[in-house]
Structure formats: C-alpha cells, structure tokens
Amino acid sequence: MATGAEGAMAPVMAFALVGALGVGAQWLAWRLRLPAIVLMLLAGLIVGPATGLFDPARDIGDLMGPMVAIAVAIILFEGGLTLNLHSLRDAAPGVARLVVIGAPLGWLLSSLALHYVAGLGWATSAVFGGIMIVTGPTVIAPLLRQARLARRPAQLLQWEAIVNDPVGALAAVLAFEVVIVLASPLSPGDAAWDMVRGIAFALVLGVLAGWGISAAFRRALVPEYMKVPVLFAVLLGAFALSDWVLHESGLLAVTVMGLVIANADLPSYAEMRRFKEHATILLVSGVFILLAANMKVETLAMLDWRAAAFVAVMVLIARPVTVLASLAFSRVPWPERWLVALTGPRGVVLVAVAGLFGERLTSLGFEDGARVAPLAFALVAATVVMHGFSLAPLARALGLAGAQTPGVLIVGGSRFATALGEALKRAELPVLIADPNRARLSRAREAGLPTFYGDILSETAEHSVELVSYGMVIAATDNDAYNTLVATDVAPEFGRENVFQLKRAKQKSRRHALPATLGGRPIGGGHGYYEMNRLMTEGWRIRLTGLTEDYPLETWREANPESVVLGVIAPTGALRLVADSDEDLRAGEGSSLLSLSPPDEAQAEAG
Numbered sequence: 001m002a003t004g005a006e007g008a009m010a011p012v013m014a015f016a017l018v019g020a021l022g023v024g025a026q027w028l029a030w031r032l033r034l035p036a037i038v039l040m041l042l043a044g045l046i047v048g049p050a051t052g053l054f055d056p057a058r059d060i061g062d063l064m065g066p067m068v069a070i071a072v073a074i075i076l077f078e079g080g081l082t083l084n085l086h087s088l089r090d091a092a093p094g095v096a097r098l099v100v101i102g103a104p105l106g107w108l109l110s111s112l113a114l115h116y117v118a119g120l121g122w123a124t125s126a127v128f129g130g131i132m133i134v135t136g137p138t139v140i141a142p143l144l145r146q147a148r149l150a151r152r153p154a155q156l157l158q159w160e161a162i163v164n165d166p167v168g169a170l171a172a173v174l175a176f177e178v179v180i181v182l183a184s185p186l187s188p189g190d191a192a193w194d195m196v197r198g199i200a201f202a203l204v205l206g207v208l209a210g211w212g213i214s215a216a217f218r219r220a221l222v223p224e225y226m227k228v229p230v231l232f233a234v235l236l237g238a239f240a241l242s243d244w245v246l247h248e249s250g251l252l253a254v255t256v257m258g259l260v261i262a263n264a265d266l267p268s269y270a271e272m273r274r275f276k277e278h279a280t281i282l283l284v285s286g287v288f289i290l291l292a293a294n295m296k297v298e299t300l301a302m303l304d305w306r307a308a309a310f311v312a313v314m315v316l317i318a319r320p321v322t323v324l325a326s327l328a329f330s331r332v333p334w335p336e337r338w339l340v341a342l343t344g345p346r347g348v349v350l351v352a353v354a355g356l357f358g359e360r361l362t363s364l365g366f367e368d369g370a371r372v373a374p375l376a377f378a379l380v381a382a383t384v385v386m387h388g389f390s391l392a393p394l395a396r397a398l399g400l401a402g403a404q405t406p407g408v409l410i411v412g413g414s415r416f417a418t419a420l421g422e423a424l425k426r427a428e429l430p431v432l433i434a435d436p437n438r439a440r441l442s443r444a445r446e447a448g449l450p451t452f453y454g455d456i457l458s459e460t461a462e463h464s465v466e467l468v469s470y471g472m473v474i475a476a477t478d479n480d481a482y483n484t485l486v487a488t489d490v491a492p493e494f495g496r497e498n499v500f501q502l503k504r505a506k507q508k509s510r511r512h513a514l515p516a517t518l519g520g521r522p523i524g525g526g527h528g529y530y531e532m533n534r535l536m537t538e539g540w541r542i543r544l545t546g547l548t549e550d551y552p553l554e555t556w557r558e559a560n561p562e563s564v565v566l567g568v569i570a571p572t573g574a575l576r577l578v579a580d581s582d583e584d585l586r587a588g589e590g591s592s593l594l595s596l597s598p599p600d601e602a603q604a605e606a607g
Helices: 011-032 036-050 061-081 085-090 094-100 102-116 122-131 137-147 151-183 188-218 224-245 250-262 269-293 305-326 334-341 348-363 367-397 415-426 438-446 459-464 480-494 529-537 553-559 599-606
Strands: 407-411 431-435 451-453 470-475 499-503 521-528 541-546 564-569 575-577 592-597
Touching: 011 036, 011 269, 036 269, 036 367, 061 224, 061 250, 061 269, 061 348, 094 102, 094 151, 094 305, 094 334, 102 122, 102 151, 102 305, 122 151, 122 348, 122 367, 137 151, 137 367, 151 188, 151 250, 151 334, 151 348, 188 224, 188 250, 224 250, 269 348, 269 367, 305 334, 305 367, 348 367, 407 415, 407 575, 415 431, 415 438, 415 529, 415 541, 415 592, 431 438, 438 451, 470 480, 470 575, 480 499, 521 529, 521 564
Parallel strands: 407 431, 407 470, 431 451, 470 499, 499 521
Antiparallel strands: 541 592, 564 575, 564 592
C-alpha cells in the first residue's frame, strides 16, 4: 500500500479506501439484512482509532473540512428535494403536528438533556439539540421495509423524518449563528444585523437558485444530458456564495433551493432525484466513514456514564414526550401514537451535521464541542440497533404490522391475474390486483380478491396502496407498452429481480418494437397476454402443488411435462417468482410449486 512519511496513506488510496468501505458496508448490510449505518460505524472505527490504518486528518489533511462541508450541503439539499408539499398534504394528518409542535418541543427537550444529563454548555446544547430533531430518513426507510408496518403509521414515521431532516438542520444553523453573534467581538447590534442579513441573503439566494433552475429546465434552456451537472454546479455556487456572506448559512440556502425545486413540478424531477439519491448514497457513506475514522481514542473515552444516561433519556423520555404531546387531541389512534413515540432512530444526517458543527464550535473556543461527535455516534448506534430489533415486534404487539410475508402486486385484471391471485390467496400470501378499468376487476372482486381501481403509477395509488406489503410486481395488462412502463418505473423501488411482465407481442416492424433493455423479467412460459387468456379459456389452471420426500421436483416434472413453473413457495412461506430464463430451478421438501398447467395435468392431480 502506497504510504508517505510516518505511515501516511496516499490521498488517492485514502479516497479509494473510503469509497470501498462505505459502499462495501452498505452492500454487506443489504446481504445480511442489517442496518447499514452500524456496519459503516464499525468499519470506520476499525480502520481509524482501532488500528490507525487510516487517519483522515493525516492522510487527507486540510481537504477534509471542505469535503465534509460540501457533502453535508448536498445531503441537506437532498432533504429539501424530498419535501414535496403536495404529497405532504395527502399524508397522515399527524405529520403537521409532529413538525409544527414536535420540532420545537424536541429541540427544547434535547437541549435540556444535553445540558443537564450529558453536561454540555448551553451554547453547544442549543446547536446540537437542533440537529437532534432529525430522525433519520435514510434509516427509517429500510426499517419500515423490514418491519412491514401498516400504511398510516409508516407514513407518519416516514414523513416526519423527511420533513424534519431540513428543519433540524435549519434549527442547528440558526442556533449556530446566534452562538457566532455572542462570540463575536462586534457589538450585539452589529452582530445581530450581520446574522439577519446573512440569513435573509441565504433564503433569497436559495429561492432564486431553485426558481432559476426550475425555469431554465422547464423552458428547455439546458439540454437533458446537462441537467444534473448544471444542478450540482448551481448548488455548489449557492452554497459557497451564501457561506461567504455568512459562515454556515450556505446549508440554509441549499436546503431552501431543494425545497423550491421539489415543488416546481418539473417533468424531469424523477430522473434528477434518482441520480441525486445515488450520489447521496456515496456521500453519506463517505462522510460517515470519514467521521468515524477521524475519531480519536481519547474522544471515544468521553463516552462515560453521562453519555449512556443521555441516550436513555432521549429514547425513553424526550422522544415519547415529544410525540405524545404533539399528537394529543388528534385523531391518530393510541396504538399509532405509541408506535411513533417509541420509534425515533437517528441517522447519517445527524452524525454528519453534528460532526461539522462540533468542529466549528471547538474552533470558536467551546471545548465541549469535541463531545458532540461521539455523543452523536452513540445516539445513532443505540437507536438504530434498538429500533432495528424492536420495531417489528412492537408493531405486531400493537396490531400495526402489515403482512409478514411480502406478497405480489398484479397489474391487470385478466383471467390469468385472477387465477394467479386465487392461488396466492390459498397460499396465504398477500395479493392485490390493480387495473384502471373497473369492469376488468369484476372477476377478481367476485373471487374475493383485494383490488385497486386506478392507475398503479398515480399519486392516488402511492398514498392509498400499502406497497410495503408487496415484494414483487407482475405487469399483465393487454398493453405491452404500459406493462413495460410499469415494470421500468417500479424497478428501482422493488428491485429489478422482483419485477416481471408477460411476454410482449412480436412487432412486425422494428420501428414499433420496444427496447429489450426496458421492462421486467419475462414470466408465464413465454406466453403473451392474448395467448395466456386463450389458454385460461381452454381450461388451463394455476395450481399449487406441495413437494415431499416421496414427491420431489423431478417426479413432478416427469408427471407434468407441459406445465410451466411460475414460482416456488419456500417452507417459510416466502415466494420466489421464476422468470422464463431461470433454468436452475431448486425446490426442496416442504416447498410448494406455483404452476400453469393444461387441463389434463390439472385434472390428473385433482383426481
């Protein structure tokens, strides 16, 4: 490994190590179904204070401060960009209370806990307390997917995290500006005027930058391939300019800029947001590794009994009091109130912003600013681990858990969709059949299957359908183009390996053929919609066949040569749909086969 003097790592190698550790930890967490933030914390501590292999201050030097500041700015811009006010109006009514009442109350209780329990000064407590409003949108989403909550409590937790993400950062910025004023050699009047002028400039600059980007994109003044680069260039410019006018006000400017763009109804918003999310994952993991590796052994030694008591007070007192007071006299049922009150994981945004402001406070002469980062790490690690294991059991105890086994969302109300839905229902798996044509859902309704009348890609579906209960999607309408659109649109959320569609009809002209790179995986034995409908009319059936030691998969294949395997249900109840290209099919004893079978084979088994 290339190193310099006194064991210092080459900067290029240091950057590569940060990227490998951050992305590697997130991938490993996905494979092990563990909170990614915990593995990133362990990775950073191992290569940093534990082994001394990587020291950001030594190996990166003066670049670390600006890098973390820019990364935090982009992360907060992402927070503002997720805050679509139109979607917020459709969310659960308790969200407004959790923000309007909960944010100030949470700020107050967090500051009190930091001062009286953790032993920080009032200035540091006020700044750090503002950051602690954030409940971690990057952590809440995977926890909700794992716990499979019912839609309304999941909305409460998700929207609280999304909205409070920029609110907490802004609270910290305002508190920090007040601290700067108090520490400034200027007269109180001059210092206050500088702060007000800087904050006003940041607000105006953020609004103008967001409006300018939106107007330029809407009027096609920027080509499509340059939209993301232009967006990031304007973002960095707004951050730097605002920061030059008033230190740290750039965070406020970029958050406001993101909020303006999020509510501009841009046609390219989804693509920009998707790319931005990818960049944010890299930045979040990089910042977390850097901050964890930059911890010193003597700093970690500050985590004494007061730190443990502080974490306990935040989890057991401050969070429940904040939520219960915010939702008092509301229509939110008590079980949902308790679930939200006992669930408040903190995430990477808290650590990133806390680490940034901790350094700033220390440089201003507040010695207790050095304790901000280790306290943030302790709170994040404790809440993520605790809620990662407690959320699902708590939801089940309160009767707020969704289906334990992810089901199948079928788009299209055909004979095939109804028959497949009935088979999944017999296997006790959640199933939903959606179609924008009400008449096509009549067969599914008669069979007692859950249905959704409307476009599954609409905002109504987003807020009415508990998508968290479904792990797979089958696009099976009579419109190949629509099937391809659905499969392509939902693939980033469900994972491309979990999105399927019926085979497209062959196009006589290549100019009418859809690209093979779009859409989902093929299912149904190579049959398209009309051919599948014909088979169902001729008596083909969807069968559910259990495999035993005496009746293994090989025996089933010999007895059913024409049947098409659609999926395998494991003994645990987990479903794996089978694409037409999956040649290596494995199904052992205790599994069940979901198959499409001709009349003679279906009758033979029934007999």
